[in-house]
Amino acid sequence: MEQGAATGRLAGKRLILGVSGGIAAYKACDLASRLVKEQAVVTAVLTRAARRFVTPCSFQALTGRPCVTGMFHRIQSAFPHLDPVREADLVVIAPATANLMARLAAGLADDVLTALCLSARCPVVVCPAMNVRMWEHPATQRNARTLAGFGYRLFGPAAGALACGETGVGRMLEPSDIVEEICRSFAAPPAGARESAAHAGPGAKGRARRHGPARKRKAGPAGPNSPAGK
Numbered sequence: 001m002e003q004g005a006a007t008g009r010l011a012g013k014r015l016i017l018g019v020s021g022g023i024a025a026y027k028a029c030d031l032a033s034r035l036v037k038e039q040a041v042v043t044a045v046l047t048r049a050a051r052r053f054v055t056p057c058s059f060q061a062l063t064g065r066p067c068v069t070g071m072f073h074r075i076q077s078a079f080p081h082l083d084p085v086r087e088a089d090l091v092v093i094a095p096a097t098a099n100l101m102a103r104l105a106a107g108l109a110d111d112v113l114t115a116l117c118l119s120a121r122c123p124v125v126v127c128p129a130m131n132v133r134m135w136e137h138p139a140t141q142r143n144a145r146t147l148a149g150f151g152y153r154l155f156g157p158a159a160g161a162l163a164c165g166e167t168g169v170g171r172m173l174e175p176s177d178i179v180e181e182i183c184r185s186f187a188a189p190p191a192g193a194r195e196s197a198a199h200a201g202p203g204a205k206g207r208a209r210r211h212g213p214a215r216k217r218k219a220g221p222a223g224p225n226s227p228a229g230k
């Protein structure tokens with residue numbers, strides 16, 4: 001969006017931006033900035049490893065909001081593993097490391113970002129970024145399939161030159177492309193309406209969180225999506 005445009009395409013949307021500890025974490029700053037320019041309300045959540053690459057200060061400055069950095073930093077919220085995601089329209093994790101994907105696939109809640117994803121009832125988008133051999137390892141491929149099975153959407157990774165000097169599939173999608181995908185997802189017909197009709201009845205809310213937005217009041221990205229590059 002050009003600066004000064006009246007309405008961003010993500011106006012009124014509340015996004016959680018999860019950042020894990022890969023070299024592409026620096027690109028998450030650009031992503032945060034672009035999401036804010038589209039008028040999304042962005043709360044950044046950084047893993048411990050992410051904080052070795054980028055600082056909470058950068059995200060606080062770019063988003064204008066406190067950055068969530070730990071489960072036990074109660075100054076930010078009484079329940080930092082639950083509160084930020086309660087009203088979220090989307091969780092986007094960029095970059096998503098091999099380690100984070102494994103933790104998500106295992107259903108772990110061993111840090112604030114994985115715990116938030118477990119408690120999320122909104123769509124979750126994962127943007128993998130890693131070395132090509134890490135990406136091609138059967139464990140990572142299995143984890144990618146598991147996440148897709150949860151209804152998480154995988155954006156990328158792309159092929160190309162990698163920070164480690166190798167070439168192959170593993171590059172995080174460019175922030176501009178991630179923003180376009182997110183905007184397209186919100187513009188798509190609300191999957192939530194279809195999902196909630198299909199899953200109406202007791203327990204529907206719990207299932208819907210794995211397949212798309214449970215709440216009908218807001219549109220969100222469509223449901224399950226196969227991992228890219230497969």
Ligand SMILES: Cc1cc2nc3c(=O)[nH]c(=O)nc-3n(C[C@H](O)[C@H](O)[C@H](O)COP(=O)(O)O)c2cc1C
Pocket residue numbers: 019020021022023024047048049050096097098099100101129130131134
């Ligand atoms: C310089 C450097 C770059 C790294 N880049 C990546 C990466 O791009 N992708 C990845 O999956 N892991 C990468 N790692 C390994 C992760 O930092 C490590 O697996 C870490 O435990 C991830 O933690 P998190 O997923 O909880 O953030 C890198 C490590 C170092 C030291």
